[in-house]
């Protein structure tokens with residue numbers, strides 16, 4: 672039987688879409704049982720809908736504090752008994768309490784060669800610094816932003832003509848391969 676995974680998103684959802692495609696294959700060890708978006712207008716919600724995947728919007732602004740927001744999230748996630756929680760463009764920082772609740776089960780994809788370029792605007796910063804390579808990294812989520820143990824990483828050559836947009840497209844293409852592949856490896 673396929674294991675459950677929960678995917679957390681905040682925006683476009685192209686990584687979500689790549690995990691859905693992989694999970695649709697018979698031999699993939701998991702299925703997405705729930706998608707939660709931190710943002711009501713995330714395009715990724717439409718992708719979940721189109722693929723008939725249960726989805727919720729849980730926006731922090733609906734709660735009086737982050738603790739209550741996360742308690743709501745935890746309640747919804749626990750019901751799925753997930754083997755993995757995959758952050759896919761989920762742009763919120765999770766608390767220690769949340770992370771400990773799902774110890775070693777939360778993973779994230781980040782558009783840089785971690786530990787370089789944690790945080791935002793990774794492509795812009797890599798180009799500005801004259802880096803030869805960029806890439807993407809799948810890592811465990813810990814309290815330190817983009818700081819958990821690295822599980823998989825792909826390197827991509829930055830060409831002199833690259834802009835943050837072209838580099839982002841190139842890296843994203845690789846993200847769509849590396850993320851489902853890593854999930855498959857972890858759960859097989």
Ligand code: GAR
Pocket residue numbers: 680681682683684685686687715759760761780781782790791817843846
């Ligand atoms: C992806 O490039 C992902 O690596 C990045 O956001 C984008 C989401 O795209 N994540 C982070 O920067 C997390 N620190 P998507 O919504 O189309 O999957």
